[in-house]
Amino acid sequence: MKFVLDLSQPLYEQVLAQVRSSIAKGEIALGEKIPSVREMAQGLKINPNTVMRAYQELERDQLTETRRGQGTFITTDSEKVRTIRYRLAEEAVDEFLAKLGSLGFTASEVAAILRSKGGEAR
Structure with a gap:
């Protein structure tokens, strides 16, 4: 590690x-x-x-x-690991939405940005 x-x-x-x-x-x-x-x-x-x-x-x-x-x-x-994985994902999404919200983006604008990115995961 x-x-x-x-x-x-x-x-x-x-x-x-x-x-x-x-x-x-x-x-x-x-x-x-x-x-x-x-x-x-x-x-x-x-x-x-x-x-x-x-x-x-x-x-x-x-x-x-x-x-x-x-x-x-x-x-x-593996179920415990799956649970923590989803919890981490939810926390990341919450942080992302909070940051975009602080920049003044609306939910529909955020959705449009995500669509324009094609939902690509990195």
């Missing part, structure tokens, strides 16, 4: 968001073991408590599970 951290935003939220995104994109396979808290913290050069907080949130979302003595693994439940 490769991360890009922005020191102007909370680090645990960035770790959490980037792991969620990697899971949703399939960059991390279902059932795959992820680095330990200590390994992740050393790799990112951040406090282990920051990584622990992100890992706890992932476990609350049921995207990971900790196996005693073995480590932390991505869920094998």
Whole structure:
């Protein structure tokens, strides 16, 4: 896993968001073991408590599970991953609509822009 951290935003939220995104994109396979808290913290050069907080949130979302003595693994439940993928998509759409709304675009203008782009996904 490769991360890009922005020191102007909370680090645990960035770790959490980037792991969620990697899971949703399939960059991390279902059932795959992820680095330990200590390994992740050393790799990112951040406090282990920051990584622990992100890992706890992932476990609350049921995207990971900790196996005693073995480590932390991505869920094998594809439905959980599908749910988080759609949640991330909805958040992206909400941000997009809010930004265009702040620029003064109406819903019909936004729809026209999307139609002109042909609904192409990048």
